[in-house]
Amino acid sequence: MAIERTFSIIKPNAVAKNVIGNIFARFETAGLKIVATKMVHLSSEQAQGFYAEHAGKPFFDGLVAFMTSGPIVVSALEGEDAVRRHREILGATNPANALAGTLRADYADSLTENGTHGSDSVESAAREIAYFFAEGEVCPRTR
Ligand code: IDP
Numbered sequence: 001m002a003i004e005r006t007f008s009i010i011k012p013n014a015v016a017k018n019v020i021g022n023i024f025a026r027f028e029t030a031g032l033k034i035v036a037t038k039m040v041h042l043s044s045e046q047a048q049g050f051y052a053e054h055a056g057k058p059f060f061d062g063l064v065a066f067m068t069s070g071p072i073v074v075s076a077l078e079g080e081d082a083v084r085r086h087r088e089i090l091g092a093t094n095p096a097n098a099l100a101g102t103l104r105a106d107y108a109d110s111l112t113e114n115g116t117h118g119s120d121s122v123e124s125a126a127r128e129i130a131y132f133f134a135e136g137e138v139c140p141r142t143r
Contacts, residue, residue, distance in 0.1 A: 004082040005035065005138075007128035009117035012070035014107045015039075020073055023103060023116065026089055032082055036129070036138040037075040042068050050131060059112060066112050074132045076125075078141055083125055086118045 010023055024034065042050070047067040054060050077086055091102025094111050098104035107115035119125035129138065 001080040003078065003080055004122055004125070005076055005078050005129060006032075006082040006086045006122075006125045007117075007119045007132075008073075008075045008077055008086060010073040010075075011113070011115055011117060012066065012072055013109050013113045014103075014115040015071055015073060017107060019107060023107075024075075026103065027077055027086070030079075030085060030089055032077040032079040032086060032089075033141040035076045035078045035141055036133045037073065038132070039071050039073050040132070041071045044068055050128070062112055076129045076133060076138050083119055083122055087120070090116045090118045 008027070010020055014020075014023065027034065040046075044064055047064045048055065051060065051063055051067070054063065079085065089103060091098030091104035093104075093114060095104045095108030095114055096111075098108065103116050104114050109115070119128050
């Protein structure tokens, strides 16, 4: 299985619940390694740019308002099959469909305020990591 990188966001509602360490523990328990991380408070422009693929959709303005409502934690994770396994830990986008034991089952408040983000492909991950981190800020941990 290939070593991949993926990109994670702990969204404002999950940061507000004070569960950053708990979420990191779930990633680490699953064998995913944090290779970059920081807390940021997005501007509207940054949030619009990150979610550009959703521009024009009915939920876009609400999503941008939510994502700028408080600080978030952005991270790059590394591990075998990281993209798929990370999304498995997050659970379904809509918390109503998230399996018990997933982060969204535990920490989502609504479809928009669903607690966490995870890249949906290796290509998206590379783009999303580069959106927040310079190359030298990502520290490889698997050889
Ligand atoms: P993902 O985060 O699971 O990859 P996307 O479809 O890329 O899901 O949507 C990005 C984010 O936009 C979701 O995590 C959620 O916060 C929000 N979102 C997606 N679809 C809806 C919707 O139909 N209503 C409200 N918010 C939505």
